[in-house]
Amino acid sequence: MSDQPLAARRKRPADRRDQIVDAAASLFATSGFENVAMSDVAAAVGVGPSALYRHFGGKDDLLRAVIEQTLERFAATLNGDDVVGGVANFAVTQRTAPLLWVREARHLPRPQRLDLAARLEQLRELFTRAAIGDTADLGARLRARMALAALLSPAFHGTTVPPDQFRSTLVEIAGAILSAAVDVPEPHRAPIPEGLSRGSKREQVLRAALRIFADQTYASTGMEAIGEAVGLSTSSVYNHFASKQEILEVALHRGNGYLQITLDDALLVAPDEAAALRALVTVYADFTLRHPALVDILITEMRSLGAQAEPLLQAQRDYVSEWVRLCRTARPTLTPEQALVTVQATLMAMNDIARDPAFTATSNLSAPLSAIATAALGV
Numbered sequence: 001m002s003d004q005p006l007a008a009r010r011k012r013p014a015d016r017r018d019q020i021v022d023a024a025a026s027l028f029a030t031s032g033f034e035n036v037a038m039s040d041v042a043a044a045v046g047v048g049p050s051a052l053y054r055h056f057g058g059k060d061d062l063l064r065a066v067i068e069q070t071l072e073r074f075a076a077t078l079n080g081d082d083v084v085g086g087v088a089n090f091a092v093t094q095r096t097a098p099l100l101w102v103r104e105a106r107h108l109p110r111p112q113r114l115d116l117a118a119r120l121e122q123l124r125e126l127f128t129r130a131a132i133g134d135t136a137d138l139g140a141r142l143r144a145r146m147a148l149a150a151l152l153s154p155a156f157h158g159t160t161v162p163p164d165q166f167r168s169t170l171v172e173i174a175g176a177i178l179s180a181a182v183d184v185p186e187p188h189r190a191p192i193p194e195g196l197s198r199g200s201k202r203e204q205v206l207r208a209a210l211r212i213f214a215d216q217t218y219a220s221t222g223m224e225a226i227g228e229a230v231g232l233s234t235s236s237v238y239n240h241f242a243s244k245q246e247i248l249e250v251a252l253h254r255g256n257g258y259l260q261i262t263l264d265d266a267l268l269v270a271p272d273e274a275a276a277l278r279a280l281v282t283v284y285a286d287f288t289l290r291h292p293a294l295v296d297i298l299i300t301e302m303r304s305l306g307a308q309a310e311p312l313l314q315a316q317r318d319y320v321s322e323w324v325r326l327c328r329t330a331r332p333t334l335t336p337e338q339a340l341v342t343v344q345a346t347l348m349a350m351n352d353i354a355r356d357p358a359f360t361a362t363s364n365l366s367a368p369l370s371a372i373a374t375a376a377l378g379v
Contacts (some may be wrong), residue, residue: 029096062266149352
């Protein structure tokens with residue numbers, strides 16, 4: 001029998017579990033699962049750590065509850081007559097939920113992670129059927145998937161827009177994507193060849209590390225696993241990189257450098273802003289499809305660099321601001337906030353497709369991906 005006074009037990013809120021889940025969701029989204037302790041969650045709720053363990057066996061159990069709760073709330077938006085509007089409202093009011101699915105769920109044990117990924121895929125399929133009907137047409141399914149990614153894109157940027165305007169802008173972008181007239185080639189499911197590897201062991205280490213980071217998370221990957229992937233001992237890996245962080249930093253700087261150079265190239269030859277934006281869409285679509293692991297860590301692992309991430313984050317902001325400038329010039333009726341939401345939604349739609357093997361196994365996807373993204377931008 002508990003030695004806690006009866007009066008104290010009666011004061012315990014009936015919704016304490018929900019309070020804990022909501023507080024954990026906020027902390028995981030803001031600081032990252034690996035940087036949040038159970039005591040941090042308890043402090044946010046205003047209880048002692050022991051109160052958390054009455055409801056959850058540990059931090060993994062709490063993270064799973066957070067993901068399940070956000071998926072349940074997302075599922076509730078897929079039952080109405082206006083599914084696009086419902087998802088847009090969810091994206092604005094439950095803004096960090098997709099960030100938790102993409103970034104934090106990867107920290108769960110593999111069986112749980114796979115269960116939740118399967119549940120998310122079921123919900124994506126429900127959205128697809130609501131948006132385009134029950135069809136196997138790859139072009140329609142590509143548009144539906146990109147529309148959903150665009151709707152959920154607010155999770156991945158910090159733009160502040162009045163809620164009604166935010167929702168209406170997202171709905172407009174999704175509508176443009178869903179109505180885009182694009183032909184997609186029949187799926188080609190032959191294995192994609194690996195191609196030739198760089199001769200440099202340093203480059204082989206870098207390439208292997210990117211794949212492992214994307215699959216297993218940066219936090220859970222050790223230098224030993226990276227070495228094993230390329231047939232090197234752990235000590236030999238240190239001959240090429242001083243630390244795991246250096247590997248991540250080199251990879252992210254390389255990706256950023258490519259985008260910055262191709263941005264300059266597009267601006268140098270474009271006759272006007274709309275043409276430059278279309279050229280950038282094509283370049284970015286090719287980049288995402290050829291380097292999905294790099295795209296993945298750009299989305300999920302930037303914060304792992306700590307203070308060293310700031311130059312990269314600033315470069316990302318500068319890159320996006322160029323897209324926004326071009327978009328506003330091509331579409332002068334857009335406000336700065338609308339243009340930024342539109343650009344971010346378009347980029348995230350391309351990122352989402354590149355990270356999904358169900359689509360990237362299709363040959364010649366770059367052209368339809370570019371065409372749909374161009375429609376999303378309205379140029």
